[in-house]
Amino acid sequence: MAEIVLTAFLQVLFDKLTSPKLEEYELWLGAKKELEELESTLSTIAAVLDDAEERQVKDKAVRNWLMKLKDAVYDADAVLDEFATKALQQKVKSQDHTNRWVSSFLQVPNSVALHVKMGSMIKEINKRLNAIALERVNFHFREGIRDVEKEDNECRQTHSFVIESEVFGREKDKAEIVDMLIGWGNGEDLSVIPIVGMGGIGKTTLAQLAFNDVKVKDSFKLRMWVCVSEDFDVPRLTKAIIEAATKERCDLLGMDLLQTRLRERLAGEKFLLVLDDVWSEDYEKWDRLRTLLRGGAKGSKIIVTSRSTGVAAIMGSLPTCYLARLSDDDCWTLFRKRAFGNGGAEQTPRMVAIGKEIVKKCGGIPLAIKTLGSLMRSRREEREWLYVKDNELWRLPQERDGILPALRISYNHLPSYLKRCFAYCAVFPKDYDINKERLIQMWMAEGLVEPSDAAEQLEDVGNNYFNYLLWRSFFQVAEEDEDGSIVSCKIHDLMHDLAQFVAGVECSILRQAQGRSSQKELVTYRWSATQEC
Numbered sequence: 001m002a003e004i005v006l007t008a009f010l011q012v013l014f015d016k017l018t019s020p021k022l023e024e025y026e027l028w029l030g031a032k033k034e035l036e037e038l039e040s041t042l043s044t045i046a047a048v049l050d051d052a053e054e055r056q057v058k059d060k061a062v063r064n065w066l067m068k069l070k071d072a073v074y075d076a077d078a079v080l081d082e083f084a085t086k087a088l089q090q091k092v093k094s095q096d097h098t099n100r101w102v103s104s105f106l107q108v109p110n111s112v113a114l115h116v117k118m119g120s121m122i123k124e125i126n127k128r129l130n131a132i133a134l135e136r137v138n139f140h141f142r143e144g145i146r147d148v149e150k151e152d153n154e155c156r157q158t159h160s161f162v163i164e165s166e167v168f169g170r171e172k173d174k175a176e177i178v179d180m181l182i183g184w185g186n187g188e189d190l191s192v193i194p195i196v197g198m199g200g201i202g203k204t205t206l207a208q209l210a211f212n213d214v215k216v217k218d219s220f221k222l223r224m225w226v227c228v229s230e231d232f233d234v235p236r237l238t239k240a241i242i243e244a245a246t247k248e249r250c251d252l253l254g255m256d257l258l259q260t261r262l263r264e265r266l267a268g269e270k271f272l273l274v275l276d277d278v279w280s281e282d283y284e285k286w287d288r289l290r291t292l293l294r295g296g297a298k299g300s301k302i303i304v305t306s307r308s309t310g311v312a313a314i315m316g317s318l319p320t321c322y323l324a325r326l327s328d329d330d331c332w333t334l335f336r337k338r339a340f341g342n343g344g345a346e347q348t349p350r351m352v353a354i355g356k357e358i359v360k361k362c363g364g365i366p367l368a369i370k371t372l373g374s375l376m377r378s379r380r381e382e383r384e385w386l387y388v389k390d391n392e393l394w395r396l397p398q399e400r401d402g403i404l405p406a407l408r409i410s411y412n413h414l415p416s417y418l419k420r421c422f423a424y425c426a427v428f429p430k431d432y433d434i435n436k437e438r439l440i441q442m443w444m445a446e447g448l449v450e451p452s453d454a455a456e457q458l459e460d461v462g463n464n465y466f467n468y469l470l471w472r473s474f475f476q477v478a479e480e481d482e483d484g485s486i487v488s489c490k491i492h493d494l495m496h497d498l499a500q501f502v503a504g505v506e507c508s509i510l511r512q513a514q515g516r517s518s519q520k521e522l523v524t525y526r527w528s529a530t531q532e533c
Contacts (some may be wrong), residue, residue: 006070007053011416013073014039015450016080025069034122038076041129047067048141053412054392055139062139065132072128079121168336168366169330170206173321177210177303180318181272182219186299190290194312197303197323199494200367200404206323207274210303210325220272220301227431229493232280234288238262263295270297274305277431277493281310290315314389325364334366335359338373345380354385361394361406367492368406371473375410388413393450407498410472419502421448421465422474425491426499433478435488436466 017039056063177193186192195203210216211223224244226237238258242250245265252258262373273293280286293302304315312320326334332355339355353378362368372388379385393405393412414422419442428434440462443449449462466489469475475489491499 006066006073007049007416007419010042010049010073013042013077032217034119037126038122041126041133044133045136047143048136051141056396058392065139069132072125072132076125079125083118129473132493167205167209168334169228169326170202170209173206173323174209177206177321178213178216181210181301184305184318189294189298190300190302192302192304192315192317194316194320194425195303195323196309196312196320199307200365201323201325202366203323204276207276207303207305211274216272220270222269223275224271224275227276228278230279230280232278232285237289238292247372259292262292266293266296268297271300274303276305278304278306278311279308281308281314283314286315303377326366331364331369334369335373338370339376344377348381351385354389357389365404368404371410372406374472375413404494407494411498411502417450418465418469422469423499424448424504427502430493430496431490433488433490434483434498436486440466
């Protein structure tokens with residue numbers, strides 16, 4: 001069963017309770033006292049929420065307490081929304097009381113009855129929350145065990161994201177892949193090199209290293225990259241490969257037309273195709289796609305990345321590259337550059353010792369090390385490092401839901417406003433190419449961007465949010481323009497699992513229009529900050 005994550009949601013309630021609009025509505029419905037009590041009770045609970053969310057991993061009673069709290073705060077949010085709606089209706093009626101059409105249309109009850117009703121609803125919520133707040137003393141929670149709001153803003157302004165491309169410990173793996181690409185199977189029509197390893201181990205990174213190698217570029221004039229993910233749909237993939245090969249949108253319908261166009265483009269070309277993140281072990285689908293790809297010149301190659309050895313057995317024709325965990329030395333090098341670089345934490349003997357213990361817990365997985373290294377960079381106190389090292393989430397088996405404990409810990413240390421922005425990204429499909437400017441506009445439209453003073457532009461604040469999430473490895477660069485500015489990003493599939501996990505129990509995902517792979521078209525959208533996926 002997934003953990004209950006309420007920290008960011010409570011901040012949503014605080015934002016509503018302290019908004020100027022709600023303060024104005026208090027005057028219309030006379031509920032100021034009740035709402036002040038609600039804010040006070042929530043503040044008392046919020047002080048221990050970090051510890052409670054951590055301890056639920058091994059304490060069923062704490063989890064049950066959080067479940068009751070979740071039900072109550074969700075109901076509180078619904079009441080606040082209804083409160084604001086009714087108050088606005090009452091205000092409109094009073095301001096335009098001479099307009100009978102408005103009065104009839106709104107059908108607003110008289111103010112006395114409305115006051116009684118709303119006051120009663122808020123009092124009932126307060127009663128439930130007060131009881132829950134009293135129960136907290138039975139668990140002896142620690143208060144304020146971390147202060148995530150006071151992030152070091154210098155990090156988001158002074159660090160280049162070139163660090164995203166730094167790779168450690170994969171030189172031998174890269175050399176083997178490049179050697180197979182250039183020197184093996186040149187008499188064959190089509191050869192396949194599988195790269196297999198667990199999530200977060202660096203399969204895509206290794207494929208990118210080989211794909212962009214100078215010798216590989218010289219050997220393969222036509223290079224294509226397609227993200228496959230869980231949907232191995234042959235028509236969709238055929239269209240995606242055509243678009244990757246032509247750099248143009250493909251609007252062809254029907255396999256006959258797609259097959260003809262693909263064969264025309266591949267005819268006589270020695271090509272390299274990367275099929276990234278393959279899950280399907282359906283041999284018939286793979287055989288259909290492979291048949292379509294046999295029109296290229298001899299020596300053409302395909303790199304397939306997957307977590308599944310079954311995929312490698314079905315698709316591979318050249319030796320499989322089984323990607324191992326990073327060595328202790330490489331793990332430490334990666335973490336040290338993230339945590340102790342210019343402007344980072346002080347590299348004292350004590351911090352180094354704690355850091356090495358944290359690195360051991362990451363299990364040699366680069367994504368986990370990189371994410372936690374970025375977190376520790378902004379943590380300057382020994383107690384903060386010890387808190388991460390001794391976090392209860394390390395005790396949680398990854399197999400339970402596939403999310404690395406290191407990623408959960410890093411998420412837990414985000415400021416609440418960034419938690420909401422990251423959780424929002426669960427609405428995108430896996431492997432989706434997210435346009436940076438559009439994402440920031442969507443955050444703004446949902447009210448997730450909060451300037452600290454009136455002089456700040458929303459776009460600038462949203463850009464800072466984006467950059468910080470990128471620097472902390474919640475996002476990965478997908479495309480840059482000629483000046484090196486980021487155009488779009490992607491979310492690692494494990495990070496996407498985390499986003500869905502923390503977003504709640506019911507979350508709609510943006511779907512790709514059928515057959516629009518490189519020009520992915522979003523056809524449905526719904527975001528609810530109060531529900532879980």
